[in-house]
Amino acid sequence: MTENIQLNSEGKLKHFLSIEGLNKTLLTEILDIAESFIGMNDQQIKKVPLLRGKTIVNLFFENSTRTRTTFELAAKRLSADVLSMSIATSSTSKGESLLDTIRNLEAMFVDMFVVRHAISGAAHFIAQHTAPHISVINAGDGQHAHPTQAMLDMFTIRQVKQDFSNLRVAIIGDILHSRVARSQIQALNILGAAEVRVIAPKTLLPSHVESLGVNVSHDLTSGLKDIDVIIMLRLQKERMTSALLPSESEYFKCFGLTEAKLKIAKPDAIVMHPGPINRGVEIDSKVADGPQSVILKQVSNGIAIRMAIMAMAMQKQGAAG
Amino acid sequence: MSQIHIKQGQIIDPANNINRIGDVYIADGKVVSVTHEPAGFKPTTVIDATNKIICPGFIDLSTRLREPGQSRKATFKSEAIAAASAGVTTMCLQPDTNPVIDTPAVAELIKELAEKAHYPQIYPIAALTRKLEGTELSSMLSLKQAGCIAVGNAQQSVKNLLILRRAMEYAASHDLLVMFRPNDYWLGNNGCAHEGAVATRYGLPSIPEEAETIALAQCLELVELTGCRMHFGQLSCKRSVIKIYQAKKYGLNVSADVAIHQLHLTENDMIPFDSSYHVLPPFRTEEDKQYLREGLASGTLNSICSDHQPHDIDAKLGAFPETEPGVSALETLLPLMLKLVEQGAISLQQGIAALSENPARVLHLNSGALTLGYAADVCVFDPELTWQVNAENWKSQGINTPFWGQEFKGRVTHTLQAGKIIYSLE
Numbered sequence: 001m002t003e004n005i006q007l008n009s010e011g012k013l014k015h016f017l018s019i020e021g022l023n024k025t026l027l028t029e030i031l032d033i034a035e036s037f038i039g040m041n042d043q044q045i046k047k048v049p050l051l052r053g054k055t056i057v058n059l060f061f062e063n064s065t066r067t068r069t070t071f072e073l074a075a076k077r078l079s080a081d082v083l084s085m086s087i088a089t090s091s092t093s094k095g096e097s098l099l100d101t102i103r104n105l106e107a108m109f110v111d112m113f114v115v116r117h118a119i120s121g122a123a124h125f126i127a128q129h130t131a132p133h134i135s136v137i138n139a140g141d142g143q144h145a146h147p148t149q150a151m152l153d154m155f156t157i158r159q160v161k162q163d164f165s166n167l168r169v170a171i172i173g174d175i176l177h178s179r180v181a182r183s184q185i186q187a188l189n190i191l192g193a194a195e196v197r198v199i200a201p202k203t204l205l206p207s208h209v210e211s212l213g214v215n216v217s218h219d220l221t222s223g224l225k226d227i228d229v230i231i232m233l234r235l236q237k238e239r240m241t242s243a244l245l246p247s248e249s250e251y252f253k254c255f256g257l258t259e260a261k262l263k264i265a266k267p268d269a270i271v272m273h274p275g276p277i278n279r280g281v282e283i284d285s286k287v288a289d290g291p292q293s294v295i296l297k298q299v300s301n302g303i304a305i306r307m308a309i310m311a312m313a314m315q316k317q318g319a320a321g
Numbered sequence: 322m323s324q325i326h327i328k329q330g331q332i333i334d335p336a337n338n339i340n341r342i343g344d345v346y347i348a349d350g351k352v353v354s355v356t357h358e359p360a361g362f363k364p365t366t367v368i369d370a371t372n373k374i375i376c377p378g379f380i381d382l383s384t385r386l387r388e389p390g391q392s393r394k395a396t397f398k399s400e401a402i403a404a405a406s407a408g409v410t411t412m413c414l415q416p417d418t419n420p421v422i423d424t425p426a427v428a429e430l431i432k433e434l435a436e437k438a439h440y441p442q443i444y445p446i447a448a449l450t451r452k453l454e455g456t457e458l459s460s461m462l463s464l465k466q467a468g469c470i471a472v473g474n475a476q477q478s479v480k481n482l483l484i485l486r487r488a489m490e491y492a493a494s495h496d497l498l499v500m501f502r503p504n505d506y507w508l509g510n511n512g513c514a515h516e517g518a519v520a521t522r523y524g525l526p527s528i529p530e531e532a533e534t535i536a537l538a539q540c541l542e543l544v545e546l547t548g549c550r551m552h553f554g555q556l557s558c559k560r561s562v563i564k565i566y567q568a569k570k571y572g573l574n575v576s577a578d579v580a581i582h583q584l585h586l587t588e589n590d591m592i593p594f595d596s597s598y599h600v601l602p603p604f605r606t607e608e609d610k611q612y613l614r615e616g617l618a619s620g621t622l623n624s625i626c627s628d629h630q631p632h633d634i635d636a637k638l639g640a641f642p643e644t645e646p647g648v649s650a651l652e653t654l655l656p657l658m659l660k661l662v663e664q665g666a667i668s669l670q671q672g673i674a675a676l677s678e679n680p681a682r683v684l685h686l687n688s689g690a691l692t693l694g695y696a697a698d699v700c701v702f703d704p705e706l707t708w709q710v711n712a713e714n715w716k717s718q719g720i721n722t723p724f725w726g727q728e729f730k731g732r733v734t735h736t737l738q739a740g741k742i743i744y745s746l747e
Contacts, residue, residue, distance in 0.1 A: 098640070121641040121642065211522070
C-alpha cells in the first residue's frame with residue numbers, strides 16, 4: 001500500500017475501510033472508546049450528542065438486516081441524523097451508477113457514508129471519489145474486508161480474555177469467500193495474538209492463505225487443540241452448487257462444531273460466529289446456545305464498536321472544520 | 322518524387338545485422354540505400370539523426386483501436402496519431418470490435434477507416450469463430466481475401482476443443498496464421514487478478530496461471546495434430562515460457578509474444594484497487610516476470626506487443642473487479658523496451674528485433690527491416706530524451722495507464738510509414 005487513504009495527515013482515522021494499514025495503537029483506541037460507550041446500554045437515556053447535526057447515510061447495495069440495524073442504532077445514539085438506503089443492484093450495474101449515487105447524495109450535504117457492497121474494493125472506490133469532507137465506513141465489500149465486524153469480534157474477545165498475546169484463535173469454514181475472516185486475521189495479527197489458525201477444506205481456502213499470517217489445518221479434530229477462541233463462519237448455500245462442497249451434511253460431519261469437538265479445545269474456549277447462524281450446518285444448536293457461546297454478546301457489542309468508529313472518523317472532521 | 326535523407330544516426334537493423342552510424346536514403350516510399358548515397362539522390366527532406374537511433378518502424382501484434390463500435394473509447398484517428406508518435410508503423414487489430422471482425426464487410430470497413438486516418442498499415446485479425454462465440458467457424462478464406470492477416474480469439478476462450486481443432490485445421494488449409502491467447506474459460510472463473518497473495522489479501526476473484534498453461538498445453542497438442550501455424554499472444558507466466566521452449570525444441574511451428582507491461586509489473590506493484598492495473602492476463606509474480614524477460618532474451622518469446630487497449634474514463638471508474646481490463650500502451654512501448662535494455666534484461670538489438678524483425682516474420686510481412694526495396698517504415702528515436710507521461714505529451718484517447726505521471730527516457734522524434742513522414746516531434 002503506497003499511501004493509507006484511511007488516515008488524515010495527522011494519522012487520525014478519516015475513513016474506516018480495512019484493518020490493513022492500521023496499527024495496534026489505533027485498534028486499541030477503537031476498543032477503548034467502544035468500552036466507554038458500553039456502559040450507556042444500561043442507562044435510561046442511551047444517547048450522547050457527539051454527532052448532533054451530522055448526517056449519516058447507510059448505503060446498502062447488499063442486503064443485511066443486522067449490520068444495517070446496528071449501524072443505524074449506533075448513529076442514532078450518537079445523535080446523528082441517519083438515513084438507510086437499500087439499493088438493489090445487479091451484477092451488470094457499473095461504476096458510473098455507483099458514482100452517480102454517491103454524487104447525488106453528496107449534493108444533499110451528507111457527512112458520512114456507511115457502505116456495504118458485493119464487490120471487493122467498492123468502499124475504497126467511494127472513499128477515493130467522494131468529496132474530501134465525507135468519511136466512508138466499510139460495512140463489508142465483496143470478499144475483501146468487513147472491518148467493523150472484525151473490531152467487534154476483537155472487542156468481544158478482549159472482554160472475555162483481556163489480553164491477546166497468549167491467545168490461539170481458530171477460524172473455521174469458508175475462508176475463501178469471507179471478508180470477515182480476512183479482517184479478523186489482520187486484526188488478530190496486529191493485536192499480537194499468539195496464533196491464528198484457519199481450518200477448512202482446500203476448496204474453501206484462498207491460494208497462498210499462509211501469506212495472511214495463519215497456520216492451516218484441514219481437520220477440525222486436530223485443529224482445535226489448544227485453541228482459546230473458536231470463530232465459526234457462515235456457510236452459504238451456493239458453495240454446494242458451485243462444486244466447492246458435496247453436501248451440507250458432509251460439511252457438518254467434517255467441520256461442524258459439536259459439543260464433542262468443542263471439548264478438544266481449551267476448557268475455557270469461547271465460541272463466536274459473525275451470524276447469521278446456519279444451525280446444523282456449521283454449528284450445532286447446543287453449542288451455539290451453550291455456555292461457551294458469546295454469539296449474542298457479539299451482537300450487542302456491535303453497536304458500541306460502530307459508535308466508536310463513527311465518532312473517531314467524525315472527530316477528524318470536526319477538527320478540520 | 323519525394324526523397325528523404327536520414328543523416329548520421331546509429332542504424333540498428335537486426336534483420337540485416339547492421340549496427341553502425343550511417344545514413345538511410347529513401348525514395349518513392351522505399352529504402353534505396355543504407356550508408357552510401359545513391360547516384361543523383363536529391364533529397365526533398367533531410368532528417369538529422371545525430372545522436373539518435375534509426376531502426377525499422379515497430380510492428381505491433383496486438384492492438385485495439387475501438388472502432389467500429391466503441392468510438393467513445395478511441396478512434397482510428399486518435400490512435401493512429403498515438404501509434405505514429407510511438408514509432409509504430411504497422412498494427413494488427415484484434416477482432417473483438419463491435420461488430421466482431423467475422424465478415425469481409427467489417428474487414429473492409431477497417432481498411433477504409435485506416436485510409437481515412439492516413440495510417441494504412443492496419444491489419445485486421447479475423448475472428449477464429451463466428452462472433453468469437455467458439456461455436457461456428459468464421460469465413461476465414463473470405464476474411465483473408467478481404468485483408469485479414471490472421472485469425473484469432475481475442476480475449477475469448479474457445480471452450481469446445483473439437484471446435485478449436487476444426488478451426489485450426491481449416492485455418493491450416495488456407496495457410497492462415499492463428500493468433501491465440503490461451504485461457505481456459507472455466508479455470509479463469511471470471512477472475513480479475515493473479516491467484517496469489519495479493520488477490521487473497523484483497524479478496525479479488527483470481528485467475529490461476531493454470532488457466533493459461535493448461536489451455537496452452539492443449540493448443541500445442543492441437544498444433545501437432547492439425548499442422549496449424551500458431552502464434553501465442555500475451556503470455557504471462559513462467560510455465561508458459563517453458564512450454565513454448567519445449568514445443569519449439571520438439572519442432573512445432575509456433576511462436577509467442579509478451580505484452581510490454583508484463584515485463585515490468587507484478588501483482589506486488591498493484592496499488593490496491595487501482596483499476597489502471599486491471600489487465601488480462603493479470604500481472605503475476607516476480608518469478609514470472611523474470612522468466613518472461615529470460616524468454617525474450619533467449620528468443621523463446623520472439624516479439625513484444627503493446628496489447629494497446631484504450632478506454633474511456635468510465636470504463637475504469639468503479640470497484641476493481643467491475644472495471645474493464647486493459648492498458649493504453651502504444652506510447653510507453655519504446656521507453657519500456659529501453660528500460661529493459663537499461664536493466665540488462667535484453668540488448669538493444671534484441672529489443673528492436675522483438676518490435677520489428679520478429680513480428681514481421683510471424684506475419685510473413687516484407688517489413689520490419691531496412692532492407693533495400695522494402696517500404697520505408699522507419700523509426701528515429703532519441704534514446705536519451707526524457708519525457709513525462711502527462712496530458713501534454715499523451716496522444717491516445719485512452720489515458721488508462723499505470724505509468725501515468727512517470728518520467729521515461731527515450732522518445733521517438735520521427736516516424737516514416739512507407740516513406741511518408743507520419744510523425745515528427747516538434
